[in-house]
Amino acid sequence: MSSRAGGQVSPFVFQPFSRRQKQAIFWWRPGSGHEHARMMLADGAIRSGKTVAMIFSFLQWSLTNFRNQDFIVAGVTSGAIKRNVLAPMFRMLETFRIPWEYRRSESKILIGDNTYHVFGADKDNAQDKLQGMTAAGAYADEVALFPRSFVDQMIGRCSVAGSRIFMNCNPNGAYHYIKTDFIDRAEEIGLYHLHFTMDDNLTLSPEIRESYARSFAGVFYRQYILGEWVSAEGAVYPMWDDRDNTYDAAAGEGPLREGEEPRERGLRRFCAVDYGTVNPCVFLDVWDDGRTFWIAKEYYWDSAARRRQKTDAEYAEDLTAFLEGDRDAMLIVDPSAASFKAELRNRGFRVQDAVNEVREGIATTAVLIGNRQIRAERSRCPCLLREMHGYLWDEKARLHGEEKPLKERDHAMDALRYLCHTRTSRFRRRV
Ligand SMILES: Nc1ncnc2c1ncn2[C@@H]1O[C@H](COP(=O)(O)OP(=O)(O)OP(=O)(O)O)[C@@H](O)[C@H]1O
Ligand SMILES: [Mg+2]
Structure with a gap:
C-alpha cells in the first residue's frame, strides 16, 4: 500500500x-x-523544539547531498514514530x-530520489532488522530509549562516504x-552535542510551559523539564506523604x-488487579x-506465605466478594493475565x-501522588502502605545505566501504576 495522502496532509x-x-x-x-563532526546529538527538555529542527535539518542535508541512497529513520515504537516523526x-x-x-x-518513504527506511527500536533484537543494510545516514528520535545494540548497529550501517547520524533524546539516568x-x-x-531547554522553542506560551511542568514530579521533573541527566535513586515515590496521601x-x-x-454522587468505581499465582495477587x-x-x-x-495457590475461579470468587457483587466497576487488569481476564x-x-509502560507509568503515578490525587484508606490498605515505603529504584541496574524499580514486593505498586497510567492521559489529564 502506498500513500501520499495528497491533499490530506x-x-x-x-x-x-x-x-x-x-x-x-x-x-x-x-x-x-562543526561540519567535521560525523554525529550530532540534541538532548534536553521535552517540547524544546529538538525534533522539528532536526527533521528539517536531516531532510535538507540528505536531499542536498545524496541521490539514490538509503537512510535510516528510527523511533521507539511505530506509534511514536508516526506521531512524532512522520507526521x-x-x-x-x-x-x-x-x-x-x-x-x-514496506516501512519506507520515497523522498526525491532517496529511500528512507523506518524502524522501531523498542525490542532487544530490533537491530537484526538493520543487518546487511548500507545507509548514507540516520535520524534517531528519542534515542535514549533505544537498546544500545540498535544504536551501535545503526551507526555501523552508515558506511557510505559522507554519511552522518542525527540523534535526539530527553535525558535519562546519569x-x-x-x-x-x-x-x-x-x-x-x-559528536556535536547541543543542549536544548524550553527557552529554545519560541512557540511555547508560558501557560503551556506551566502545564508541562505540572506534568512531572521528582526525578522525571529534573530529566524532562530541567533537562538534567540524573539518576533515580532511593524511593520511587519520595513525594508520598503518610498523612496527605491517606x-x-x-x-x-x-x-x-x-x-x-x-x-x-458522580463517583466511579475501578478495581486495579495485579495478577499472580506463584507471586502475590492484589486487588485495589x-x-x-x-x-x-x-x-x-x-x-x-x-x-507462598499462605502455602496455597488459588485457581482463576477462586480468585474470581474472591474478587466478587471483594466488590460486594458489584458488576459495574471497571476492572483494570494486568494485560498478561489472559486466563484470568477471560474468567472475569x-x-x-x-x-x-x-x-503496562513501567517508566511512563511511574512518572504518571508520581504526579498524582504529589498532587494528593491518590489517597488510601489508612487501616484497610496495609500492604499498599508497606510496599510504598519499601519501593526503591534498583541500585545495581542504575550503575548499568538502566532505571527500573527493584522487583521486590511491588505487587500493590504495579496495581496502583496500572490504575493511574491507564486512567490518565499523557499530559496528566484524567480520562
Ligand atoms: N520553528 C518552529 N516552527 C513551528 N513550530 C515549532 C517550531 N519549533 C517548535 N515548534 C512546535 O513545538 C512543538 C515541540 O517541538 P518538538 O516536537 O520539536 O520538541 P522536542 O524537543 O522534540 O520535544 P520532545 O522531547 O517532547 O520530543 C512542536 O510540536 C511544534 O508544534
Ligand atoms: Mg521530540
Missing part, C-alpha cells in the same frame, strides 16, 4: 527558529565550525512541495550509555457517605471523584487492559 507552518534550533539545522554546512516530516515535505510517497507496508559513551566523549568520537473512613473522611448511593478497590482516586480497601493473596469476562465483569 496540511503543510507545516514554520515559525521563527531559535538560535539553538538554527545550530541544529546548520551544523553540517561547510563553515558552521511533521510529511507536513514539512508538503510545505516545500517535495514529492514523497509513504509505502507503509549512567546511561548515551551520557557516558556519547555526550561525555563527544570530542573523541566526533484518609480515615472511620473519622468520616473519604468519598463514601453512609446511606448514599456513590454513583448518584478505588472510587474516583474525577480529581482523586480514593483507594477504599485492598485484597492481597500471597500464595465470563462472569459478567467489565475488564480493561492496563497500560
